[in-house]
Amino acid sequence: MSEIRHVVIIGSGPAGYTAALYTARAQLQPLLFGSSIFVGGSLTTTTEVENFPGFPQGVDGPVLMENMRAQAEKFGAEMVDDDIVEVNLTGDIKLLTDSAGTVHRAKTVIIATGSGYRKLGLPNEDALSGRGVSWCATCDGFFFRDRDIVVVGGGDTAMEEATFLTRFARSVTVVHRRSTLRASKVMQNRAFADDKISFAFDSEIAQIKETNGMLGGVVLRDVFTGATRDLDVTGLFIAIGHDPRTELFTGQLELDSEGYIQVASPTTRTSLPGVFAAGDVVDHTYRQAITAAGTGAAAALDAERYLAARG
């Protein structure tokens, strides 16, 4: 039987690493499982991060994540580059199984498994991420001053992204598969009233073009007629939603209608005692590295207090 750990953390993004740093400094000897293929989380898929405080020149996403990991390790956090494939969180002692079938035992668990942006599924999409293709206007809008941009999606997020991007862009074209938007009326009206925003309804992106390693435009296709046309843009923002990584916890933890873990805000407590959740796996709204790190710290403090109260 494995030893019973004070805390096991699942996830190696800003939330998981920050939780590891705080619990390590609290002498709780955390064990963190950070995935077998995607160590370091979402920021490892981007280049320049300009909005994480403390880096006036910006910082490379993978470098930021390596530094977060090293900082937690310095205080004794133990990192395993493997997946947790099964959990039983309902008992007093939580059971977590890794990909080799080893069962790990813990008094508390911090879930920081993040979420994935939905993709269009087109060739070039991943290769041009950070090179004209983005999933986050707050993160990348600043790089698109005086550019022509296309935003894909018809919900509130797409309208918010399009409206936000007009601060920087010369023009924003919203591409939506249907003839009406799903976004709330308020968000729609704001977008319709904006001179910089135009709409391509009943349309989808048929092709993402590359020029010298950067986005070189897109081809739009009419979903009814199949007719295509070129759109000369240097920015493509994809706002068609995201999926929290919560399959492991279904049936054990309370999730909301979109599959995000529900916590007793402002704490990180989930529906099960001793189980805490932080970062994008609980967050519909902010979805930033700094907010994930912030709730990771909160989860560590919540776990620490839970353990102290248990004696």
Ligand code: FAD
């Ligand atoms: P994540 O970073 O998603 O990390 C979760 C980790 O947990 C992943 O590595 C995942 O593989 C792992 N995991 C999941 N399930 C398991 C399991 N069962 N076992 C083990 N490990 C598991 N934010 C900013 O603030 N500024 C930016 O400039 C910025 N740019 C971005 C650019 C891109 C391309 C993307 C995709 C996101 C960007 N973001 C940016 C958003 C930011 O990356 C996220 O908000 C943040 O990373 C969320 O952190 P997290 O710790 O909650 O989850």
